[in-house]
Structure formats: C-alpha cells, structure tokens
Amino acid sequence: MEFNSSSPRAIRVVSTFANPFDDDDNNNNNNSLTGVDGQARKPIALWPGMYHSPVTTALWETREQYRDPWNEVRVGKLLEDLDALAGTISVKHCSDDDNTTRPLLLVTAAVDKIVLKKPISVDIDLKIVGSVIWVGRSSIDILLEVLQSTKETSDTSDSVALTANFIFVARDSQTGKAASVNRLSPETEQEKLLFEEAEASSKLRKKKKVEEKKEFENGEVNRLEALLAEGRIFCDMPALADRDSILLRDTRLENSLICQPQQRNIHGRIFGGFLMHRAFELAFSTAYAFAGMVPYFLEVDHVDFLRPVDVGDFLRIKSCVLYTEHENSDKPLINIEVVAHVTRPELRSSEVSNTFYFTFHCTSRGKGHE
Secondary structure (H helix, E strand, O other): OEEOOOOOOOOOOOOOOOOOOOOOOOOOOOOOEEOOOOOEEOOHHHOOOOOOOHHHHHHHHHHHOOEOOOOOEOHHHHHHHHHHHHHHHHHHHHOOOOOOOOOEEEEEEEEEEEEEOOOOOOOOOOEEEEEEEEEOOOEEEEEEEEEOOOOOOOOHHHOEEEEEEEEEEEEEOOOOOEOOOOOOOOOOHHHHHHHHHHHHHHHHHHHHHHHHHHHHHOOOOHHHHHHHHHHHHHHHOHHHOOOOOOOHHHHOEEEEEEOOHHHEOOOOEEOHHHHHHHHHHHHHHHHHHHHOOOEEEEEEOOEEEOOOOEOOOEEEEEEEEEEEEOOOOOOOEEEEEEEEEEEEHHHOEEEEEEEEEEEEEEOOOOOOOO
8 A cells, every 4th residue: 555645755655565465376385374265375474585574574464454354445444544644745735944933733624525436455556645735724625535556457547446635724833723824826727626626615615604503593493393203203102103214313323432642643632534433433333233234335424523532532432324315226325424422521521523424335245346
C-alpha cells in the first residue's frame, strides 16, 4: 500500500518485493502454512533471496490487518488511513519556514462524503493520493482517492476505487480560536474545476445549516409526524402494528470504551480516523444483524466532528438502522446511523461528539460486486 499527496515533496512508500503468499505450482515443499482462504502458503523464511528482517515480517503482518473474515478489505482500517493522510496534507499546506510562527492545531471538522466507486481487492496494491482543492479563511478541503489498478488493464482512468472529501480547520495553538491558513492558487483547468466545486459545496453547507436552524426555531417538524405516529402504534398497540416494519430501538447496538493514549494524534486528542474505524465496525455489525447476511459498504454521508475526544474520555458508540430502501430488490439498501457520545459519569454529563451515516447494500456473497 502506498500513501502520498500531490506535493512534489511527498515521501513515497512503495512495496518493491513480490508477495511471498502467491501460489507457486512448481514448488511442492511440505513446509507450508494455511491462510485465510484455506490454501497452502509458504512461510516467508522459505523464500530465497528475500531479506528476512523483522521489518519484512512486520510489513506482511500489517498487510493482513487489512483483510476481513471474507477475504476482502476492511473498510474501517482504510478510513483510518484516509484521515491520517488528510491530516498530513493539511499540516504540509499550513507549514512555513518561519521558526517563530506559532504552530497551528489542525483538526478534522467534517467528512463531506466517502463513496466506493468499485470493489477493492485485498490482494492488489492500493495507492492513496490526496491534495488540497479549496481553502476558506481557516478551513481546508482535501480530496482523497484510493487507486487500484487490476492486472488485466493499465488504464489509470478506471483505477479510482474510492473517493473522499475531508474538511480540516485550523486553530491557534494557544487561544484555540480560528486561525488563517495559506491561500490556494489553482493553475490547471482540473484544479480550477475542483476549486469551484468545493467552494460551491462550502456555500451549500452553510446555507443548509442556516435553513435547518430556521426550521427548528419555527417548529417546522410536520414532516416527522407521520413517522412518529407509526412509532406510537408499535409502542402502544403492538398487535395492530405493520408486520413489515420494526422499531428503530429494536435494531440498536452499542459499544463502550475508554480512550487510550495510544489512540491520540499529534495534538494529544483522539485520532479522528480511530473514531471512524470504530463507528464503521459497529455500523457493519448492525447491518449484518439486521439483514441476516454480510453487507457491502457503499458510502459514508456527511460527518460533522462536533467536539474533540480526549484521552481518558468514556466513549459510548450507539447505532441503529435508520431506514431501508427496496427499489432494487436484488440489492436493498440499509442506512445505519452511528452516534458517538462522550460521557463523564463523575459530572453526570453526556455530549455528542460525532454522528455518522453509513450506507450498505445486501446480497448473497459472490453477487454483491458484479
């Protein structure tokens, strides 16, 4: 797996050796290991010419962390890597050569959207690239792409497997107030197009927040009355409820954890990618339990990081099936809401830190990626 940004100063990390787990029909050595797929695999130590250092072993063990029980990519692990790369890009964008400049705190403010474009294979190298496409006064929009080229074709235009938009904000390291970031000057036609699209998205987000605030202040919640009325029938008269429906509370799952020092970022706060990883794993489990079959990830909707999570915080992550869609009977959609609460029992307080919306589709294994 390779991570880089569009900057010419980016440090590239590239795998340069062959996969020791590839099949070799010409070698029938009895010393073999059984892998996830049940096939015989040779231990790394048996491969001639390979330097068998602890680093080599660690690299292959790390690779296996990206494999799920169904021999596919663990999307939650990938979300961590996306947030880490986005953070690196934001730091590079805001860096300067002046040693007297007060360092900025750069935090994940939101994830605009993460969309899976095509299936990702765990046995083919991935390349994650990203760049700043727009900046506000203190905000930075970063576009990330996960690239994976199949062995059958070398066409790079069809190699984008996943796209993501991360929004970081800059804060003064001492006052905590919004801080200005370096400007951005698009040069190519593609850069100008991305800049204009990101700027339009930023204006739309601000407009939507204002409209939602007005609706809340004016008490315009009539659109929810029908759903609430149906829910009351379930609670008060369960024998008369629609047999094709289920209460949201009956689909809920929950995880709780104490945030550890190993999960913090360079600013001492809990790494946003870690929160997304845990939220995805719970959403996946919720969809799995609800559908009765292994779900396929499709996208993450807009995510706001409402408050930071600190080391030692008691984090409660709750999920439920928010809605389902059956327009395509072969691949019904399931939308999962995951809400992360920072709870402080000694203060009798609980605050929402993040809300995530994941979309999955369900189908029999082997049909989902057609």
